[in-house]
Amino acid sequence: MTSASKIQGRLLYAQSGGVTAVINATAAGVIEAARAKGVPVYAARNGILGALREELIDTGKESKAAIAALRHTPGGAFGSCRYKLKSLDANRAEYERLIEVFRAHDIRWFLYNGGNDSADTALKISQLGKAMNYDIRCIGVPKTVDNDLAVTDCCPGFGSVAKYTAVSTLEASLDVASMADTSTKVFILEVMGRHAGWIAAAAGLAGEGADAPPHIILFPERAFDETAFLAKVKATVERVGWCTVVASEGLRNAEGQFLAEAGTRDAFGHSQLGGVAPVLASLVKERLGYKYHWALPDYLQRSARHLASKTDADQAYAVGQAAVDYALAGMNAVMPVIVRSSDMPYRWKIEPAPLHKIANREKKMPSGFLTRDGFGITAAARRYLAPLIQGEAHPPHGRDGLPKYGRLKNASVTKKLPTFEH
């Protein structure tokens, strides 16, 4: 290891992929830790694209208060992007450009805050740096509401969307319960989760027992069984008086088609994207005749910083700090991951894990987390999920009744290189 004191240079931080309620808490952890060590931090504007385009932001122009406010501000403060670098073979020029930009701005540490794609990119850059004889330390920093990163026990961003989903399920169910005698009998909440049902599973924390909502959870891990679903809706309405259903957007039928795409067509005859909830609602209405309502919170669920989990916000900050510690300690191609040492009381710590164990892998929900009928979560799932939504992390509110979310200046760094066509 190289001691930090011998290295001069700057640290570059970039946000990647879908943002979360707490990705900026990670940014705060990074910047505050680096400042404490006297290391200047640049951020890439709009993620890795900013690095390719040499669109860099000097976070040194931001006040201490502005950086502190990131800790409670949702969205991605420097911009993020959906852009996956091709393989080294397919587009070596992009990787070489990154090294060029790093060299031009004396970037010696690169922290890439994202999911498994980003871990892969960080890994490749670290390898190319070596090949190109440029001394760069690459650290992946975990972030994803999907909770699908390997090695880490959970992913910063997930705990808050989990809390949003559990609380929303509870609240909407209280509403439905009080109106069911003459109004809505079936309420369907559609949540994110294209490939894995982690978010849907979290809705299960809203209640426990057969009569408590949610009565039915539909996971992408299980093919949709229309007959079993309708039978359970009917039995629940007859027993409880109403029924709350939580459905993953990624729910598929037995043929593997997304239900959201199989169901509806707009007036032009085009498939109506986005919405498994209305498809299920139509089915309930057609077959059972129950009055329904459905909700699709979409981005509201992953940006709801006002309802963040304190556990999640703390972990998001901690991985940012740890990433700086690892980088300055000379580590390379690692990610700070969350290690759980106890469920109850919940105890966790941060440790480094090699990126090659995380890059491009996907953590599935254990099959032991789903009940036998596939419509609920087990005690094991509750043990895992419960700590992740614990604690409140209310943002400060202004006198206007709105959360006081921060806003950065995002001052551009002067470019030094010719434009790069990507």
Add this chain to the structure above:
Amino acid sequence: MTSASKIQGRLLYAQSGGVTAVINATAAGVIEAARAKGVPVYAARNGILGALREELIDTGKESKAAIAALRHTPGGAFGSCRYKLKSLDANRAEYERLIEVFRAHDIRWFLYNGGNDSADTALKISQLGKAMNYDIRCIGVPKTVDNDLAVTDCCPGFGSVAKYTAVSTLEASLDVASMADTSTKVFILEVMGRHAGWIAAAAGLAGEGADAPPHIILFPERAFDETAFLAKVKATVERVGWCTVVASEGLRNAEGQFLAEAGTRDAFGHSQLGGVAPVLASLVKERLGYKYHWALPDYLQRSARHLASKTDADQAYAVGQAAVDYALAGMNAVMPVIVRSSDMPYRWKIEPAPLHKIANREKKMPSGFLTRDGFGITAAARRYLAPLIQGEAHPPHGRDGLPKYGRLKNASVTKKLPTFEH
């Protein structure tokens, strides 16, 4: 007026229509005020239907703590219903049954917590009581997220959905802003408001100025102008980089059709109800080619007690208390209404208003609240709306990370009358 000390008997409280995040705060105000005066309170199970069916709840069986918890619990604790009594001429038997039930249980004060239909019902019962020589005092207690009651400056329930909408607009917009370079450019949030755009207007509190979200608000008060809408979306995306649209569910085209019904059909060819947002999203995609996302929070918006406005929660409690005061003071056929004496600092008080001025009327949004192009709110609207979302009223949270919402025993009162067929 009859002095309260001379009247023996019970007070009956019933919840009516769609519930809100704070209707139970009104229930707490009612029960705590009545208990302080030594007056026993029954509640009707599932609103006025409970009164017709003689399904009454003895709130005296609830602990002090359980009643206090109502102050921060969403939904309708005793059940509500959508059931409008017919006119006295059309179904006099229903009104007579109510008086019979009141007489059987010595109900001397009836507090009906709802909107303008409920005010009408309370008014008619008070008139029939007189005609049937039964001494009953009827008080309407205001509640509706629609904010459309006459006389009162605002309606308990509205401030909290307004706050939810403004905060959600702000948070989702931060998300969209950070991803717009490569992902979603147009985000559409659909909010409640079948006939009036009060909730949509509240989204305008999320930001001020042409570049701040929401960039476009679509009100049911204005016929949808497709050309102007698309032009403004395009101009906003070109100038700001992205565009947030907030649309009332009640948006109509120039022919008066709901856009939500005009647009899409499901796989069976049936009109796909509920969803102006996907119709607008398809339009944006078809005509402008922008990537979109849309959200439809539905019941989440009116049950989000975790994000209630303190102003709203306080007013909801205060109208409950005042209703008891008025009833015990012998007033009849009145409603406690909120009177605003100052915008800034916001000052309000509760006063009695005659039900006949409120029953069956609908308060429209003043035309001076909409900007000339019909896509935004004016300074006058801001002055009116801003105080209503002020203050936080966080519910207590458990160690499990969920709000600690109350749950009543709702012990039934023994029936004394034969069954009534309604």
